[in-house]
Amino acid sequence: MAFTSYDFLLFFFIVFVLYWAVRERRWQNLLLLAASYYFYGSLQIWYAVLLGVSTAADFLLARGMAAQPERKRFFLWLSLFVNVGVLAFFKYYDFFASDVIAFLSTLGMRPDLFLTSILLPAGLSFFTLKKLGYMLDVSKGTLKPTHSFVDFGLYVSFFPQIVAGPIDRPQNLLPQIEGERSWKSENITQAFPLLLMGFFKKLVVANSIQILVDRVFGFAQPSGFLLLSGSLGYTLQILADFSAYTDLSRGVAFLLGFNTVENFHQPYLSLTPADFWNRWHISLSTWLRDYVFFPVRRALLRYKLNEKLAMSIPPLVTMFISGLWHGAGLNFVVWGLYYGVLIAGYQLAGIRGDWKPASRIKTFLAWLLMFAFIVFGWMMFRAPSLGWLFNVIICSSFIPTQNEFILALITLTATAAYSIPLLINHWIDNRAKGTWLQAAFYAIVAALAVIYINSTSSDFIYFQF
Numbered sequence: 001m002a003f004t005s006y007d008f009l010l011f012f013f014i015v016f017v018l019y020w021a022v023r024e025r026r027w028q029n030l031l032l033l034a035a036s037y038y039f040y041g042s043l044q045i046w047y048a049v050l051l052g053v054s055t056a057a058d059f060l061l062a063r064g065m066a067a068q069p070e071r072k073r074f075f076l077w078l079s080l081f082v083n084v085g086v087l088a089f090f091k092y093y094d095f096f097a098s099d100v101i102a103f104l105s106t107l108g109m110r111p112d113l114f115l116t117s118i119l120l121p122a123g124l125s126f127f128t129l130k131k132l133g134y135m136l137d138v139s140k141g142t143l144k145p146t147h148s149f150v151d152f153g154l155y156v157s158f159f160p161q162i163v164a165g166p167i168d169r170p171q172n173l174l175p176q177i178e179g180e181r182s183w184k185s186e187n188i189t190q191a192f193p194l195l196l197m198g199f200f201k202k203l204v205v206a207n208s209i210q211i212l213v214d215r216v217f218g219f220a221q222p223s224g225f226l227l228l229s230g231s232l233g234y235t236l237q238i239l240a241d242f243s244a245y246t247d248l249s250r251g252v253a254f255l256l257g258f259n260t261v262e263n264f265h266q267p268y269l270s271l272t273p274a275d276f277w278n279r280w281h282i283s284l285s286t287w288l289r290d291y292v293f294f295p296v297r298r299a300l301l302r303y304k305l306n307e308k309l310a311m312s313i314p315p316l317v318t319m320f321i322s323g324l325w326h327g328a329g330l331n332f333v334v335w336g337l338y339y340g341v342l343i344a345g346y347q348l349a350g351i352r353g354d355w356k357p358a359s360r361i362k363t364f365l366a367w368l369l370m371f372a373f374i375v376f377g378w379m380m381f382r383a384p385s386l387g388w389l390f391n392v393i394i395c396s397s398f399i400p401t402q403n404e405f406i407l408a409l410i411t412l413t414a415t416a417a418y419s420i421p422l423l424i425n426h427w428i429d430n431r432a433k434g435t436w437l438q439a440a441f442y443a444i445v446a447a448l449a450v451i452y453i454n455s456t457s458s459d460f461i462y463f464q465f
Helices: 006-021 025-041 045-067 069-106 124-140 149-157 170-178 186-217 224-255 273-279 282-302 307-326 330-348 360-382 386-395 402-431 436-453 457-462
Strands: none
Touching (some): 025 149, 045 124, 069 124, 124 149, 124 170, 186 436, 224 386, 273 330, 402 436
């Protein structure tokens, strides 16, 4: 049930009306919990079963930490083992499925459908990190476990966040779940811009650019120029697609009286790799920083390692885990290590996340270099395989054929055109928020979205190559 589907609009309308008709917080939470499980179970019923069992297990383990402090480490390690084990099994099953099937076949066993087609439960990566953060904070004593299973269950399964984040910390979302909520006019004024831009970025920008990007990366051996144009298109697509989901998630949450975390803050204006990760998928970046980067660095400091080595290992470990978290493929692992090397390299050169050049020319050059690193990273992330990318870079000519040039020109033109509304939105948020200019811009965006969705003027992108 995608946020942009009519099914979701009907679902949310019913939930919204019932939710605000029920004034008592307890019944509001119970309604949201049931709605969240219905939303998640509508994808696959066993997704909801897995979610419920894992949520109950962590709720009881966290309560066990409070009741039996002497067994806190045992309960924590049990939670880590189960959560990481379940995530690793579903995420990396495909790596080993063919070997398992071949082995069973040699034994005369016929693998069943379940074994050969296990699907990764949607949102498993996101709600697993929410639960792990909760368990780690309870074990450290920085968070008291909640006494209400409904409240904890709603924190884990909150339907605006469950499929693709953001990964809200319990310190932010749980107090809102446990507190009273009443309807305010700010709920609409805060939600409307997010919902409008979310729908626009997803339906108009991301979906349009994706068609062109898929064409480029579908070539067996595109030219270097075509690959570059497709990579720039994907750089826009992934930002529009992912930030659109966050905007819609936050907008829906605002309509329910919740203030959830911002997940993107103009990431393509970054000057350093650390600055990029402070702006991109912020909820994941801060989670990795607090639960991986800092603990690894503290552990290394205890061993009094060489300073350069101690500076390099934490970002490498953190970004390696980030790559594993993003997907089951060598692309993602290498992509994570790529950013780990970049962050470590910049730090060794004395350039940290808050670094600011002394002049505008140096600022522009620093941005240009970092943007080139970002585009190459997304090129690696989107490539069908690392072998495909290596072959294109080494063997393909940079000069395109006539048809490739046409497709590259269309891709570059569309990327530039669809970037303009996003750039204007960033400018308005920084300088003209709350003015008539912002209202006019949103009116134009809404009109463009309606015209685009109801027209077939974009058929040119289906030109055959």
